[in-house]
Amino acid sequence: MILLTVHHIKRYFDINGNIVNADTVQIDRLDYCFNELKKKKLTRVTPRPTLKCAFAGYIPKEIITINHTISIQRPTANIKSIFIGCYELQGLKEFIINDPNSNRFTFNVYSNYYQDGQIRQMKFLIKNQKVLYTRQKGNGDFEKDNFWFDTGFKVKKEKGGS
Numbered sequence: 001m002i003l004l005t006v007h008h009i010k011r012y013f014d015i016n017g018n019i020v021n022a023d024t025v026q027i028d029r030l031d032y033c034f035n036e037l038k039k040k041k042l043t044r045v046t047p048r049p050t051l052k053c054a055f056a057g058y059i060p061k062e063i064i065t066i067n068h069t070i071s072i073q074r075p076t077a078n079i080k081s082i083f084i085g086c087y088e089l090q091g092l093k094e095f096i097i098n099d100p101n102s103n104r105f106t107f108n109v110y111s112n113y114y115q116d117g118q119i120r121q122m123k124f125l126i127k128n129q130k131v132l133y134t135r136q137k138g139n140g141d142f143e144k145d146n147f148w149f150d151t152g153f154k155v156k157k158e159k160g161g162s
Contacts, residue, residue: 001071001072001073001074001103002071002072002073002074002079002102002103002104002105003069003070003071003103003104003105004032004045004070004071004072004105004107005068005069005104005105005106005107006026006027006030006045006068006084006106006107006108006109007024007068007106007109008025008109008111009022009023009024009108009109009111010024010025010111010113011112011113012113012114012115013112013113013114013115015115024068026047026066026067026068027045027086027087027088027109028046028047028086028087029044029045029046029087030044030045030046030085031044031045031060031084031086032045032082032083032084032085033083034075034077034079034081034082034083035075035077035079035080035081037083037094039058039060042060042061043060043061043062043063043072044059044061044062044063045062045065046063047064047065047066048064049062049064050062074103078100078101079100079102080096080097080100081094081095081096081097082094082097082105083095084107086109088109089109095107
């Protein structure tokens with residue numbers, strides 16, 4: 001058996017960049033699979049069943065739990081990598097396993113929230129005064145389906161820096 005622990009750590013920062021509060025919660029929907037990324041090998045961990053409808057697309061088999069740690073059957077092959085995906089990661093990502101004989105994996109996802117509401121540590125594309133694209137593809141282009149529109153943000157140009 002393998003123990004898989006997943007935490008979503010929400011960190012709240014004040015205007016000076018100091019951590020004011022940190023909460024650890026369960027990720028709403030997390031998909032995972034071992035060694036190779038195939039749709040049929042995905043498993044979803046969620047606190048409530050996924051709503052199934054004609055527009056939902058493929059929904060993997062689910063483990064319904066409110067616990068942060070789940071116990072799963074070890075795959076027959078050596079574990080070389082684990083694919084994990086959730087909303088907070090913005091897609092599925094591969095993580096290489098250094099010790100294939102490990103039987104416990106802990107995964108922490110951090111979300112940062114700032115009192116002043118500034119976007120930090122990410123590239124973004126400003127289309128005009130009201131549209132801001134925030135998700136960048138591997139080739140450098142920006143996804144046009146992920147934007148902020150008229151949410152009260154202010155675009156300020158600062159001199160200096162990169």
